[in-house]
Amino acid sequence: AQSVAQPEDQVNVAEGNPLTVKCTYSVSGNPYLFWYVQYPNRGLQFLLKYITGDNLVKGSYGFEAEFNKSQTSFHLKKPSALVSDSALYFCAVRDTFANDYKLSFGAGTTVTVRA
Amino acid sequence: ETGVTQSPTHLIKTRGQQVTLRCSSQSGHNTVSWYQQALGQGPQFIFQYYREEENGRGNFPPRFSGLQFPNYSSELNVNALELDDSALYLCASSLGPTSGSRADTQYFGPGTRLTVL
Numbered sequence: 749a750q751s752v753a754q755p756e757d758q759v760n761v762a763e764g765n766p767l768t769v770k771c772t773y774s775v776s777g778n779p780y781l782f783w784y785v786q787y788p789n790r791g792l793q794f795l796l797k798y799i800t801g802d803n804l805v806k807g808s809y810g811f812e813a814e815f816n817k818s819q820t821s822f823h824l825k826k827p828s829a830l831v832s833d834s835a836l837y838f839c840a841v842r843d844t845f846a847n848d849y850k851l852s853f854g855a856g857t858t859v860t861v862r863a
Numbered sequence: 864e865t866g867v868t869q870s871p872t873h874l875i876k877t878r879g880q881q882v883t884l885r886c887s888s889q890s891g892h893n894t895v896s897w898y899q900q901a902l903g904q905g906p907q908f909i910f911q912y913y914r915e916e917e918n919g920r921g922n923f924p925p926r927f928s929g930l931q932f933p934n935y936s937s938e939l940n941v942n943a944l945e946l947d948d949s950a951l952y953l954c955a956s957s958l959g960p961t962s963g964s965r966a967d968t969q970y971f972g973p974g975t976r977l978t979v980l
Binding site: 752789790792794838854 | 867869894896898903904905906907908911918919920921953955957967968969970971972973974976
Protein backbone atom coordinates (compact mmCIF):
# COMPACT_ATOMS: atom_id res chain seq x y z
CA ALA A 749 0.00 0.00 0.00
CA GLN A 750 1.10 3.55 -0.62
CA SER A 751 0.11 6.67 1.26
CA VAL A 752 1.09 10.26 1.91
CA ALA A 753 0.66 12.48 4.94
CA GLN A 754 0.77 16.25 4.94
CA PRO A 755 0.87 17.11 8.65
CA GLU A 756 0.00 20.78 8.28
CA ASP A 757 -3.39 21.91 7.02
CA GLN A 758 -2.16 25.49 6.69
CA VAL A 759 1.16 27.29 6.38
CA ASN A 760 1.38 31.05 6.72
CA VAL A 761 4.50 33.02 5.81
CA ALA A 762 5.43 36.59 5.02
CA GLU A 763 6.49 37.49 1.50
CA GLY A 764 10.24 37.14 1.09
CA ASN A 765 10.55 34.54 3.85
CA PRO A 766 11.39 30.88 3.25
CA LEU A 767 8.47 28.54 2.64
CA THR A 768 8.39 24.88 3.62
CA VAL A 769 5.50 22.47 3.07
CA LYS A 770 5.93 19.09 4.73
CA CYS A 771 5.21 15.64 3.32
CA THR A 772 5.89 12.12 4.56
CA TYR A 773 5.17 8.95 2.66
CA SER A 774 4.74 5.22 3.08
CA VAL A 775 5.41 2.61 0.36
CA SER A 776 6.30 -1.05 0.12
CA GLY A 777 9.06 -0.56 -2.41
CA ASN A 778 10.74 2.65 -3.48
CA PRO A 779 8.82 5.86 -3.99
CA TYR A 780 8.24 8.13 -6.88
CA LEU A 781 7.24 11.43 -5.32
CA PHE A 782 5.44 14.40 -6.82
CA TRP A 783 4.35 17.88 -5.81
CA TYR A 784 1.36 19.62 -7.38
CA VAL A 785 -0.20 23.02 -6.77
CA GLN A 786 -3.88 23.89 -7.14
CA TYR A 787 -5.24 27.40 -7.51
CA PRO A 788 -8.92 28.12 -6.79
CA ASN A 789 -11.30 26.50 -9.27
CA ARG A 790 -8.41 25.03 -11.22
CA GLY A 791 -6.89 21.61 -11.81
CA LEU A 792 -3.59 20.43 -10.41
CA GLN A 793 -0.40 21.91 -11.80
CA PHE A 794 2.79 19.83 -11.72
CA LEU A 795 5.72 21.38 -9.83
CA LEU A 796 8.40 18.70 -9.54
CA LYS A 797 9.11 15.02 -8.97
CA TYR A 798 11.69 12.72 -7.44
CA ILE A 799 12.55 9.50 -9.23
CA THR A 800 16.09 8.61 -8.21
CA GLY A 801 19.50 10.17 -7.82
CA ASP A 802 20.12 13.58 -6.30
CA ASN A 803 18.03 14.06 -3.17
CA LEU A 804 17.45 17.74 -3.97
CA VAL A 805 15.03 18.21 -6.83
CA LYS A 806 14.47 21.55 -8.50
CA GLY A 807 11.18 22.38 -10.16
CA SER A 808 9.03 25.15 -11.55
CA TYR A 809 8.66 28.69 -10.18
CA GLY A 810 11.69 28.46 -7.89
CA PHE A 811 10.41 25.50 -5.91
CA GLU A 812 12.60 22.63 -4.79
CA ALA A 813 12.09 19.53 -2.69
CA GLU A 814 14.39 17.39 -0.61
CA PHE A 815 14.01 13.61 -0.53
CA ASN A 816 15.02 12.01 2.77
CA LYS A 817 14.78 8.22 2.70
CA SER A 818 15.57 7.67 6.38
CA GLN A 819 12.81 10.05 7.44
CA THR A 820 10.50 9.03 4.55
CA SER A 821 9.97 12.68 3.79
CA PHE A 822 9.77 14.88 0.71
CA HIS A 823 9.39 18.46 1.89
CA LEU A 824 8.70 21.24 -0.61
CA LYS A 825 10.71 24.43 -0.21
CA LYS A 826 11.06 27.89 -1.67
CA PRO A 827 13.79 30.23 -0.44
CA SER A 828 11.74 33.41 -0.86
CA ALA A 829 7.95 33.17 -1.01
CA LEU A 830 5.75 35.38 -3.17
CA VAL A 831 2.14 36.42 -2.57
CA SER A 832 1.31 34.60 -5.81
CA ASP A 833 2.49 31.33 -4.21
CA SER A 834 -0.67 31.35 -2.10
CA ALA A 835 -2.48 28.17 -3.14
CA LEU A 836 -3.25 24.57 -2.15
CA TYR A 837 -0.30 22.19 -2.38
CA PHE A 838 -0.49 18.43 -2.74
CA CYS A 839 2.17 15.79 -2.28
CA ALA A 840 1.66 12.48 -4.10
CA VAL A 841 3.41 9.11 -4.20
CA ARG A 842 3.56 6.11 -6.47
CA ASP A 843 5.10 2.86 -5.27
CA THR A 844 7.61 1.30 -7.66
CA PHE A 845 6.34 -2.12 -6.57
CA ALA A 846 2.70 -1.33 -7.32
CA ASN A 847 0.99 -3.05 -10.22
CA ASP A 848 -0.92 0.02 -11.30
CA TYR A 849 0.07 3.56 -12.05
CA LYS A 850 -2.17 5.45 -9.67
CA LEU A 851 -1.02 8.39 -7.60
CA SER A 852 -1.94 8.58 -3.94
CA PHE A 853 -2.33 12.14 -2.69
CA GLY A 854 -2.16 13.77 0.68
CA ALA A 855 -5.01 15.91 1.98
CA GLY A 856 -3.26 19.09 0.92
CA THR A 857 -1.69 22.10 2.63
CA THR A 858 -3.06 25.60 2.15
CA VAL A 859 -0.26 28.13 1.83
CA THR A 860 -0.94 31.78 2.51
CA VAL A 861 1.79 34.31 1.79
CA ARG A 862 1.05 37.74 3.25
CA ALA A 863 2.41 40.93 1.74
CA GLU B 864 -1.44 25.19 -18.90
CA THR B 865 -1.50 21.53 -19.86
CA GLY B 866 -3.14 20.34 -23.04
CA VAL B 867 -5.72 18.36 -21.08
CA THR B 868 -9.28 19.58 -21.51
CA GLN B 869 -12.46 18.54 -19.70
CA SER B 870 -16.12 19.16 -20.29
CA PRO B 871 -18.42 20.36 -18.98
CA THR B 872 -16.95 22.79 -16.46
CA HIS B 873 -19.89 22.55 -14.09
CA LEU B 874 -22.82 20.20 -13.84
CA ILE B 875 -25.84 19.95 -11.57
CA LYS B 876 -27.74 16.67 -11.31
CA THR B 877 -30.30 15.17 -8.98
CA ARG B 878 -29.92 11.99 -6.97
CA GLY B 879 -30.47 8.86 -9.02
CA GLN B 880 -29.57 10.42 -12.34
CA GLN B 881 -26.67 9.45 -14.58
CA VAL B 882 -23.81 11.67 -15.73
CA THR B 883 -21.06 11.54 -18.36
CA LEU B 884 -17.89 13.58 -18.06
CA ARG B 885 -15.40 13.97 -20.89
CA CYS B 886 -11.66 14.40 -21.14
CA SER B 887 -9.24 15.02 -24.01
CA SER B 888 -5.68 14.01 -23.27
CA GLN B 889 -2.53 15.94 -24.02
CA SER B 890 -1.05 15.35 -27.45
CA GLY B 891 1.20 12.28 -27.46
CA HIS B 892 -0.29 10.79 -24.29
CA ASN B 893 -2.05 7.44 -24.45
CA THR B 894 -3.10 7.03 -20.83
CA VAL B 895 -5.89 8.74 -18.95
CA SER B 896 -6.52 8.58 -15.22
CA TRP B 897 -9.60 9.85 -13.40
CA TYR B 898 -9.68 11.21 -9.86
CA GLN B 899 -12.42 12.41 -7.53
CA GLN B 900 -11.62 15.37 -5.29
CA ALA B 901 -14.20 15.96 -2.58
CA LEU B 902 -14.27 19.33 -0.88
CA GLY B 903 -11.30 19.78 1.44
CA GLN B 904 -9.65 16.52 0.43
CA GLY B 905 -6.93 15.31 -1.87
CA PRO B 906 -7.76 13.60 -5.16
CA GLN B 907 -8.76 9.94 -4.93
CA PHE B 908 -7.93 7.57 -7.79
CA ILE B 909 -10.98 6.18 -9.61
CA PHE B 910 -9.42 4.30 -12.52
CA GLN B 911 -6.96 4.50 -15.37
CA TYR B 912 -7.29 3.68 -19.06
CA TYR B 913 -4.45 2.68 -21.34
CA ARG B 914 -5.08 2.00 -25.01
CA GLU B 915 -8.82 1.68 -24.47
CA GLU B 916 -8.59 -0.81 -21.61
CA GLU B 917 -8.89 -0.32 -17.85
CA ASN B 918 -5.43 -0.46 -16.31
CA GLY B 919 -6.16 -0.19 -12.61
CA ARG B 920 -9.07 0.80 -10.43
CA GLY B 921 -9.41 2.43 -7.05
CA ASN B 922 -11.95 1.77 -4.33
CA PHE B 923 -15.02 2.97 -6.21
CA PRO B 924 -18.25 1.01 -6.86
CA PRO B 925 -19.14 -0.41 -10.29
CA ARG B 926 -21.57 2.44 -10.97
CA PHE B 927 -18.41 4.41 -11.78
CA SER B 928 -17.37 3.29 -15.25
CA GLY B 929 -15.26 4.61 -18.05
CA LEU B 930 -14.28 4.44 -21.66
CA GLN B 931 -11.25 5.38 -23.68
CA PHE B 932 -11.51 6.01 -27.40
CA PRO B 933 -8.98 5.35 -30.19
CA ASN B 934 -7.89 9.00 -30.08
CA TYR B 935 -7.16 8.46 -26.34
CA SER B 936 -9.92 10.77 -25.15
CA SER B 937 -11.97 9.37 -22.30
CA GLU B 938 -15.33 9.41 -20.59
CA LEU B 939 -16.28 8.88 -16.97
CA ASN B 940 -19.82 7.66 -16.40
CA VAL B 941 -21.54 7.62 -13.04
CA ASN B 942 -24.90 5.91 -12.63
CA ALA B 943 -27.44 6.25 -9.83
CA LEU B 944 -25.89 9.45 -8.53
CA GLU B 945 -25.68 9.89 -4.77
CA LEU B 946 -25.25 13.10 -2.79
CA ASP B 947 -21.70 12.04 -1.84
CA ASP B 948 -20.74 12.00 -5.53
CA SER B 949 -20.66 15.79 -5.40
CA ALA B 950 -17.01 16.63 -6.08
CA LEU B 951 -14.46 17.95 -8.54
CA TYR B 952 -13.64 15.26 -11.08
CA LEU B 953 -10.14 15.48 -12.46
CA CYS B 954 -8.74 13.85 -15.54
CA ALA B 955 -5.00 13.38 -15.98
CA SER B 956 -3.09 12.22 -19.02
CA SER B 957 0.36 10.64 -19.19
CA LEU B 958 2.64 8.63 -21.43
CA GLY B 959 1.66 5.46 -19.64
CA PRO B 960 3.20 2.02 -19.47
CA THR B 961 4.91 2.26 -22.84
CA SER B 962 7.28 4.81 -21.42
CA GLY B 963 8.69 1.97 -19.35
CA SER B 964 8.49 3.82 -16.12
CA ARG B 965 6.08 4.39 -13.31
CA ALA B 966 7.77 7.75 -12.92
CA ASP B 967 5.56 9.25 -15.61
CA THR B 968 4.15 12.62 -14.72
CA GLN B 969 0.39 12.91 -14.85
CA TYR B 970 -0.84 16.21 -16.25
CA PHE B 971 -4.23 17.33 -15.03
CA GLY B 972 -7.11 19.09 -16.68
CA PRO B 973 -9.12 21.87 -15.03
CA GLY B 974 -11.76 19.46 -13.74
CA THR B 975 -15.53 19.17 -13.82
CA ARG B 976 -17.44 20.35 -10.77
CA LEU B 977 -20.38 17.99 -10.20
CA THR B 978 -23.13 18.92 -7.77
CA VAL B 979 -25.74 16.31 -6.87
CA LEU B 980 -28.94 17.63 -5.29
